[in-house]
Amino acid sequence: MPHPSDLESARTSEAASPRTLIQDVYQRLRADIISGELKPGTRLRAEHLKSIYNVSGATMREALGLLVSDALVIAREQRGFIVAPVSLEDLADITATRAMLEAHAVRMAIRQGDDEWEAELSGAFHRLSRAEERRAGATADDYWEACNKKFHEALVAGCQSQWTRHFLTILYRQSERYRRIARFNAPPDRDVHAEHVAIYEAAIARDEERAGEVIELHINSTLDVLRGLGEGVLAEEGYQLSPRIRA
Amino acid sequence: MPHPSDLESARTSEAASPRTLIQDVYQRLRADIISGELKPGTRLRAEHLKSIYNVSGATMREALGLLVSDALVIAREQRGFIVAPVSLEDLADITATRAMLEAHAVRMAIRQGDDEWEAELSGAFHRLSRAEERRAGATADDYWEACNKKFHEALVAGCQSQWTRHFLTILYRQSERYRRIARFNAPPDRDVHAEHVAIYEAAIARDEERAGEVIELHINSTLDVLRGLGEGVLAEEGYQLSPRIRA
DNA sequence: ACAAGTCATAATCTCGAGATTTTATCAAAT
DNA sequence: ATTTGATAAAATCTCGAGATTATGACTTGT
16 A cells, blocks of 8 residues: 655665656766755756756756655745755754654554564664764764664664654654764764664563663753854865865 | 755645646646546547647657656556556555654654644634634535645644655655545535644644654544545446546 | 946846657557 | 567656745845
């Protein structure tokens, strides 16, 4: 039975080589926004971008419209598109909402997850652990980011609610953007790996209550790190014009 | 402080006469889908629709792309758009997720809401009460639907989390569609008004716990009504081709 | 010197037609 | 009789240009 968010789910998994130009541009644009190459607040003029992405203006507009779904770009009527601004207040909202939703999803997964879920989770945890002992305290890299994403996806994969997972996908992308914006400014002084271990063990032990608590603490603590840096980091990185875009 | 979902919020309130054709078509299409005039599963061929809505094919496509954000339309690569299908399983997911999120939002509103929130809520409750004593057990009408929507919006308006409200907006639209699809098949044998009274009183009394419980029961009971009718109602109404569209 | 109004520039929004892909039809072979 | 393959039709996807609207600079008046 197809579900409204199947499309989103498809987007989440490995970006199956898009067969339409719109999907292609959509994915590239999204990556550029999340990676921070397109800074928050940047005006997205279709006239300029179409020469960069080598597509027509109409195609560009459609891709931008798709990005609005993810709340990564904002459409102002008759005034074009801009990259969604960032703020500490927004980050706090994203974090709190995600912590609540993901705790709920994990509890659900623990209740409903089958052997396949456990197996996938175990694999994702193993991959993440290796990535974490390899970088050993260094700042986050792309590979770690991918492993972390897969671990969190595997955690909630056992949750039967497609809508809950859909919303979590959106929120994860948002938090990922914040994490990358402040990537080089945030030295991880806390033991992230220990937190992941606690989450994993609680999940495998089928301890709903503990898993919910731990995951909530885990997500909320990422906010504290950024908050400690102050709003300056965001203001400094954001609202910059003429961003450099990858070739 | 602008927020990604400001656009959505704007859509929610009185549809300020859209200044672009795309927004106009988007709103009309959305209304036609939610009202049930465009049945679930219907193929949305831009070539056909453009003559109905009197716009170009490209404009039509953009409006359809916007609908994908709301998960009311599904885009299949190179194979066009269709109205999102319905199923009892999907409705159960929508309902459960909304019950959880709205209970959370109401508790938050009770904690954070100010006098203005109480005043607006009181007004919305009054309006809804009048609408309910007027129809007195009859099937739901458009005016009641509008009042109900405003009541629920007023309830969560005090919740500071824009993301939570954003997700609730999406879920409400989904549930509204299901309600209208089975509108004439579902005689309200329960006392909906009593439930609304309980919610309102708990909210005004600032009783977080009770308000959360009551709203969760309230939302979940709407599922029970539809479930009692069986999947037949949805199958019967849905998956029909060549829908009739308003002039 | 400052404010308000006016006009040129630039960007967005919209359109109709052409290129590509999918879907349906139909004949032929096992 | 069923399946396979090729062909025709329909729909989607993409483009470049024209119409509409917003932005910024300039002039004018107090």
